[in-house]
Amino acid sequence: MALVGAVAGLSAAPAFAEDGDLVVFDWSGYEEPAFHPRYVEKHGDSPTFTFFGDEDEAFEKLRSGFKADLGHPCSQSVVKWRDAGLLQPLDTSRIEGWNDLLPGIMAMKDLATTADGTAWFMPWDWGNTSLTYNTEKIAAEDVTSLKAFADPKFKDRVSLPINVDDAFALAALVIGLKDWTQMTDEQFAEAAAFLREVHKNVRLYWTDSTEIVQALGGGEVDLAWAWNDASTQLAAEGQPIASNKDTAEGITTWVCGYVLLKDAPGSIDKAYDFLSAVNADPEVAKYIVNDWGYGHANAKSMAAVDPAVLAAKGYEDVEKFVDKTLFQSPVPPELKLRMIDEFEKIKAGY
Structure with missing residues (x-):
C-alpha cells in the first residue's frame, strides 16, 4: 500500500x-x-x-x-x-x-x-488484491481465472505479495471459499498445495507497491497479485498494465x-x-x-x-x-499461525 x-x-x-x-x-x-x-x-x-x-x-x-x-x-x-x-x-x-x-x-x-x-x-x-497483468504480453482470455498464476506457461513471470494474508486470500478464492475464517484442515491443505504450484512460477515476492510497480512497469514480471494502486499508477503513466476484477473466482477486499x-x-x-x-x-x-x-x-x-x-x-x-x-476478516489465531508457518515454507521452496 x-x-x-x-x-x-x-x-x-x-x-x-x-x-x-x-x-x-x-x-x-x-x-x-x-x-x-x-x-x-x-x-x-x-x-x-x-x-x-x-x-x-x-x-x-x-x-x-x-x-x-x-x-x-x-x-x-x-x-x-x-x-x-x-x-x-x-x-x-x-x-x-x-x-x-x-x-x-x-x-x-x-x-x-x-x-x-x-x-x-x-x-x-x-481496496482489493486482484489479478494484474501486462496486456501487451498476456492475452485477456488467458487470465480469466486466478488459476492462471499456476499455469506453467507463466514460469518466472509471476509476482505475489510477500504477506501471508494476500497469499492465502488468493488460494482461498481458488478453492472456492468466500469466508476463510472457517477453513477446514482439508481446505487448508488444498490452499497450500495451490500456493506451492504458484511458487514454481514466482520470479519475486513483492514487499510494497513501489517494488511491484517497478517490476511490472520495467517488464521484470507480467502477472501479479497486486493492490489497486499498482495498475492505477501504471495506467496513468500510459503503460499497458490492467487489473481483472472479474475473474471466475473473484477478488479479495481488505x-x-x-x-x-x-x-x-x-x-x-x-x-x-x-x-x-x-x-x-x-x-x-x-x-x-x-x-x-x-x-x-x-x-x-x-x-x-x-x-x-x-x-x-x-x-x-x-x-x-x-x-x-472475500473479505480479509480476522481469522482465528491458531489458523493465522498455521498460515504464517506454511507460507514461510512455501517461499523457501519446501
Missing part, C-alpha cells in the same frame, strides 16, 4: 520526521501530505511517520516495546493487536465523521467495535485504518486531530480514489467523489461491490 518511499523491514528511526508530538506507524507512502491536509493546515506540518512493510513484523516490533501514537493495521490484524494489549479504545466523540463510516464495512464482525460498543479501530482505506496505540507517548489531542483530518475531508477521499484506486471508508466523503470516477473504479455501488468479494 505504497506509491513512494519503499522501506522494507522495521526501523525504529523515523523515515519522515516533522511534528514530533505525533508519531504514526504506517505503510510507506501514507506520509504524503495529500492524505492529511487539514492536519497540516492546523498544525503547520505533518506528523512524524515511521514505516513497516508487514503487519506481522509490525506486531512483533510493537510487542517488543517500540512506541508510536497511531498505527495503520488492516482488518485481519486488528483483533490480534487488540487481544495482545497493544491498543487503547477510541473516543469516537472526538473523531469528526465517525457516524458517516460505511455501514457495510462497520458491520464486519468484531472489527471496528466489540460487543460492548467499545471502538478500537477507525476503518479508513479499503480494509485498513487507524488505531490508537497503548501508552502512546505523544499528544492525544493531535492524534484525534489526525484521525478527523483523514476521515472527514472529502478532498482526501478524492485523492485516495483518483490517485491510488482505493476506496475511502467514509460514506459522506466518498459521496463527494466524481460519480464517473467512482464508476470507473467499480465503486459506484459500494455495498454491491463488497458483497462479491
Whole structure:
C-alpha cells in the first residue's frame, strides 16, 4: 500500500520526521501530505511517520516495546493487536465523521467495535488484491481465472505479495471459499498445495507497491497479485498494465485504518486531530480514489467523489461491490499461525 518511499523491514528511526508530538506507524507512502491536509493546515506540518512493510513484523516490533501514537493495521490484524494489549479504545466523540463510516464495512464482525460498543479501530482505506497483468504480453482470455498464476506457461513471470494474508486470500478464492475464517484442515491443505504450484512460477515476492510497480512497469514480471494502486499508477503513466476484477473466482477486499496505540507517548489531542483530518475531508477521499484506486471508508466523503470516477473504479455501488468479494476478516489465531508457518515454507521452496 505504497506509491513512494519503499522501506522494507522495521526501523525504529523515523523515515519522515516533522511534528514530533505525533508519531504514526504506517505503510510507506501514507506520509504524503495529500492524505492529511487539514492536519497540516492546523498544525503547520505533518506528523512524524515511521514505516513497516508487514503487519506481522509490525506486531512483533510493537510487542517488543517500540512506541508510536497511531498505527495503520488492516482488518485481519486488528483483533490480534487488540487481544495482545497493544491498543487503547477510541473516543469516537472526538473523531469528526465517525457516524458517516460505511455501514457495510462497520458491520464486519468484531472489527471496528466489540460487543460492548467499545471502538478500537477507525476503518479508513479499503481496496482489493486482484489479478494484474501486462496486456501487451498476456492475452485477456488467458487470465480469466486466478488459476492462471499456476499455469506453467507463466514460469518466472509471476509476482505475489510477500504477506501471508494476500497469499492465502488468493488460494482461498481458488478453492472456492468466500469466508476463510472457517477453513477446514482439508481446505487448508488444498490452499497450500495451490500456493506451492504458484511458487514454481514466482520470479519475486513483492514487499510494497513501489517494488511491484517497478517490476511490472520495467517488464521484470507480467502477472501479479497486486493492490489497486499498482495498475492505477501504471495506467496513468500510459503503460499497458490492467487489473481483472472479474475473474471466475473473484477478488479479495481488505480494509485498513487507524488505531490508537497503548501508552502512546505523544499528544492525544493531535492524534484525534489526525484521525478527523483523514476521515472527514472529502478532498482526501478524492485523492485516495483518483490517485491510488482505493476506496475511502467514509460514506459522506466518498459521496463527494466524481460519480464517473467512482464508476470507473467499480465503486459506484459500494455495498454491491463488497458483497462479491472475500473479505480479509480476522481469522482465528491458531489458523493465522498455521498460515504464517506454511507460507514461510512455501517461499523457501519446501
